[in-house]
Amino acid sequence: MEPVRLPSSATAPLVAKLFGAQPPTADTDELIAGLVSFRGVSPQCSYGDLDRLAAEFVRLGLAGRELPGTEADEVASVLARTLAIMGELDTTDVLAVRLGPQDYARRLRAEVPGAARELSQESACFHDSLLVAVCLHVLNLLIDRSPGLAERLPERSHRIRQLVDLGDVAAVRRRPAPSPQDAEFEERYLRSIVGKYNRVTIYGIDLPNPNTPDNWPLDATYLSLGAEFDATEDPSPPEPVMPADRALAGQERVLLRGVAGSGKTTLVQWLAVSTARGQLPEELEPLRGRIPFVLPVRRFARDGFPNPDDFLTAVGHPLAAEAPEGWVVRVLAEERALLLIDGIDEAPEGRRDELRDQLRRVLRIYSGNFCLVTARPPAVGAEWLADEGFNELSLVPMTRDQVASFITAWHHAARTDEGKDHRKLDDYREKLVQSIPLYRELRGLATNPLMCGLICALNRDRSGSLPKGRRELYEAAMEMLLQRRDPERRVLYADEVSVQRAPRERLLRKLAYRMLVDQRPVLDEAAAVGEIARHLPAIPALARQGSPEEIFSHLLQRTGLLRAQQDGAVEFVHRTVQDYLAAKEAVERRAFGLLLEHAHEPEWEEVIRMAVAHARPSECAELLEGLIAPGYTGFQRNRRRLLAAACLEHVTELDPETHARIRRETQNMVRPSNIAAARGLGWVGPIVLEMLPDPGTVSDDEAHRLAVTVTRINDDAAVHYLASLRDRSSLPLRAELARGWRNFDTERYADEVIRHLDPEGLYFPVTERVELAVLAKLGGRECVQIAGHFTVDELREGLVRERLTHLWLAYDLGAGGLEWLEAFPKLTTLRVNPRLPRVTGIPEGIRLIS
Incomplete structure (x- = not known):
């Protein structure tokens, strides 16, 4: 029999009557017999009332069930006798909570032996399960009444509250279909999701007509980027890179990592819009019919992960006030939600574990809902959500x-x-x-x-x-947007403000710096106007142009760098723009102490890199020396030193002594002990190549980890290092070297690495047409992995027919069967990624592995 679960909305008032009006108390170790309402000098509840309460419990427990004959009345009678024992035992509230609902119910039953003897087996089982459910709510009331219980028994209290929540979920799931009110609202909500997220900004397109929007249809511009599952210590060849949306197939919970600007938010938008429209590719069919909730972390980073009923309010959704009461909870309980939690890195580092714990509670209560969480790579550690069943995906460079x-x-x-x-x-x-x-x-x-x-x-x-260079790129963008954009478009009278780039950039820098110091990715309008008012008198060119409110409106409407949320909050169009401007302001203020104080925090990494790029030589040395100064230990120390090494890439001038000292301090830190660390080391950049150990002195396992690092460094010198590993026999190492050529010049990498790899048991991946052509020039290979979009004709012509024996399809080639494989007479084995649709038409004699 399925356990009886009672909804708290109906059960809590009944349980409260068992205990009467009791004020909250901090006391614990109170006898339950002294708390019940049907005992004492002047009881508030009679035994007749106890019978009626028991009958109500039975009615609630029977929702969707039936008992033989009139046994429901008999079960109610037995339940009333059993509950009455609460007034006889010497059990304290602490002991009852420690026992838990099942053992407490067992103790009550033991005091009325044979009470259920006249019941059928079915009814007796129902009574026992119902008693456990009632005891659960009794314990929950005791915890609510005495906060000291939760402090004294935190794990037990948490588990009891979780079981109550699960009971509520089960009650909602028994509803046959959404109510008319829910269904009508869902239609409007889904239309609003399409309207809100079906536009993207293609950064930097100049629009001569000021009335033309600065964004474009998602349909016309969406580009499915590549993603890979995070590497593990498993010696088998790694899974191939595949389109990010396809990599989500078969996944219920995913942590998606990607660097700034890599397309995480655009993927979130595409998922939300495609799901809301019901226009999903076949491999994402399990998402059809779900309700997407887009939850940008920046909107609630300070307040904590919102309760389900507050999802819409927390993100400022325009329909928040119109949602039927409890609608979000019902969607979650019915396992119809698509949770899209965008930008964990937007929360202060000290709050991220708290956010994770709050999210964990939601997912444990409302299991069965799809959840995607995005973050920059260093924002959270490896396996941050692994215990909740999350697989980790990383967006790869284009x-x-x-x-x-x-x-x-x-x-x-x-x-x-x-x-x-x-x-x-x-x-x-x-x-x-x-x-x-x-x-x-x-x-x-x-x-x-x-x-x-x-x-x-x-x-x-x-x-x-x-x-x-990166700094030059942003400088040119500021020049284009802040200085030349409007005059060259003849937009001269859009408002009353007419000013050059420098004053506008100065105020934008103040706003970005305020966000940095406050560690807030958004500012409400009042705070933004207040910050402008504070600095406006010091910028005469703008001060005489208008009030702080008018200047704020000008910056918002005319610079192309700010955007307003529906609730009036303002943010920069991209986090990297905010980081660039905040770094420039920090250098201007010589706020190096502030930067160094936070240098080990991942969300400050881009700011510090940009600050080094902006700094003058003496300031640059001060920053870098501060990064490697003593005073930090463990992870913080290592991160600061590696950041110092990464900053060398952005230095325009630095004294040789400081440069040499950074290399000395970090040269022993570039020998990763596991694959996750090896992947993370790639973020440091080309400077790592100067500090890696001699390839001839390391084991195959370490060589594999070093290859994982170096294949992620987009620099010509990386090819030379990887070439020194090419003659080893280790299959994981050879597989990593083979998959690395997508990051480098194809012909050079093929000549220096690919042609030298031992082909025994190794699948050579091809993701682009140029790789297919170059591999053919090398005479082809026996084992080839198709890891990119090709037509059948391109494969039939590009693969060397007389050599191919093993083919791995890691990319969906579209509709149609595989009869075309008959063109390859030596092909004996076909391997198909299990995430792809089922294949058909395989020629006879070819063995299928999936």
């Missing part, structure tokens, strides 16, 4: 084909503005597609949608003349 696709989509979207250079857009696009693979600086920057968008915008703005 491939050359993806970069080319993004550039094409960007220029296609640009045709919808009213610019006068539309006839040149094809030339701009073609020039950019050809330039990025040729120039290491551009190739290193064009790895995610944010940077690709900036590069496209600046390439157009400068008619093909591009900055090469």
